[in-house]
Amino acid sequence: MAKILLVEDDTNLREIYSARFAAENYQVITASDGEEALATAVRERPDLIVLDVMMPKISGFDVLDILRSTPETKETKVIMMTALSQDTDRQRGESLGVNQYLIKSQVTLEDVVNAVKQQLGA
């Protein structure tokens, strides 16, 4: 059973995504900010991280940067979810080594689930 770390500061969205991923039989662990995300990622070693960009303390971009330079999480798959639709933001994410970049306003819950399935090769 693949393990997903969901990093999302909005409580509601965290619950929604958790429930939806759980329905697909994934093991879901959550974090509500960047610091917690980094600690959890190193401790739990998830197969995939679904990462919100706009978060208090450490932004998603910084989290990704640190993940990629940390040996334990270097290979972990990361899907970024953001409200930022500027092309430069996408480029920034891609240059930091994101596996998939999703813009919140343009995708539905099901699209996120599909993206997760695709990344985990299910």
Place this chain on the structure above:
Amino acid sequence: MVEQRQRSLTLLARLQAAIGGLIMVTIFTLYGLKPSLLGDASSTMAAAIMGALGLIYFLTFHQVIGRRRLAFSTLILTVITALNFILVIAITGGLDSPYYSLWLLAIVAAGIFGTVETVVILSATIVYYAYELIIEGLHAPFIMDHLVQLAITILAAGLAEWVHVRSRRVAAQTNKLATLSGKLTEEQLKAQALMSSIGEGVVVVDMDGQIMLFNRAAQQLTGWDEASAQNIAYNLVLQLHTADDKDITADTDPFRQAWTEKQAVVRDDLVMTTRSGRKIQLALSVSPITDNDDTPTGAIGLFRDISHEKAVERQKDEFVSTASHEMRTPVAAIEGYIALAMNANVATVDDRALKYLEKAHEAIQHLGELFRDLLNVTKAEEGKLSAKLEPVNVGELLRSAVEDMQFVAQKKGLTLVLQTSDSIGKAIAPIYYVGANGERLREVVMNLIDNAIKYTAQGGIKVGMSGDNKEVKVSVIDSGVGIAAEDIPHLFQKFYRIDNSATRTIGGTGLGLYLCRQMIELFNGRIWVESKPNQGSSFNFSLPRLSEEEVRRLQQAAAAPAIDTTVATPGNVVQPTTEAGPALSPQQPIAMPIPAEQAENPHQRYRIR
């Protein structure tokens, strides 16, 4: 000049009165001393009486009539004097009289009145010569004696007339000039009053770029007074920058642009540094001034401070942007929870609850669309969105869009077909490339097809493409309810929604077609609609076709860093996104098929997004 004529007339009248008086006094004196000196007594007396008459006329009637009609009165006096002269000359020996010189004076004086008078008096003289000639008998010595006299007389008349005609012409011209200069001054004053009362800054420059005119508002806006600004290069006085504080270059200088393009240039995105160093946002329009040959001779610039308007606009945009952003979070939560509730793997609800949830889901999705469109419009109007122009294969794009929408059309029992043809009408699929943003253009097509499906109860939708070397035209033709003629001009306006029972029941943002237009115009195309109520509508757009060379160039450019076509105009739309189909497509993966009673009621599906 008029006064000079008045003066000469007055002088002439006085002179004649004096001559008349002199003749009268002389005759009476001579008569008193030695009556034998005078020949024919009756003629002499007549001459004396005529002299007296002239003097009396001058002292009485002339004083009254002459005040109003000086020339006329003087003419009468001259006639009296002339008669007097004739009498005096006749008394003293006709043409041989020494007083004949007086007659020459009269001829010269006649010139003051005009050509007619000169001709009359000269004719009278010639007639008199003829008369004398007949009386004296036609013999050679007389003719010889008087021929020179006559010649001098005619010459004098001619000379006098020439002098007077000339002086009258000069007078007339001077008069005209005086009137013109008066008018000119008046016009100048009017123009000045107009210029200074205009609330906008007005600057007129010549071809060297030197300021010729600088009105009061311009002085207030720039902080330069007229005297300092006069004859100085305009770009020293109007220190313009772009909105991002870059200097205006020769290419972007609105004055130069007006000259090279020979048409008015309108900008509302400029910043001007005033003389005191303050920066104000400027709306500027520059029109070239041309002569009859259409060669520019200068330019006129009108400008005003729009800092306040810009600030208000920014606040409004920020508010809309923040509000839509903030509201999107709870909307996403609601949408997500409803989706969870409807998902059989997560929750269990009964069929009736599921039906309600579907409706709630549809409504909340529409709300999400509204916020997204609002944000797009705000961004578009801020000129924030940029578009990477890339070669887009229109046929390919239409094929995939039609394929994606097929399901929605079939669900409503409509046919959706793609028809492509070239200019000859052959049903082939020619390859047309246009410069656009593929995802944005796809969005436009999907939006048009989506609308067509919603507006059509039965029949089908045809998506057509045609083109020539210059442009590619795409049409989405439906067999739906059509659009009333009065709605057509407003269809592509922001927030415009056709007001009828159909649009009131189904929500729409009134932004969909507005955004379509913004995008098509960003790609240098145009969009229009043809429709007849109850016969269907045809939404069309055309885009400039790219040549193979341009396609190659753009492909190379796309491989290199993005070409930013952001021009800070309100016409800019488009954000670089990977618009995933689902957000636009009504075909939501999680949504159940639309309940039959909804799908069958075309009015409920009728909306302009």
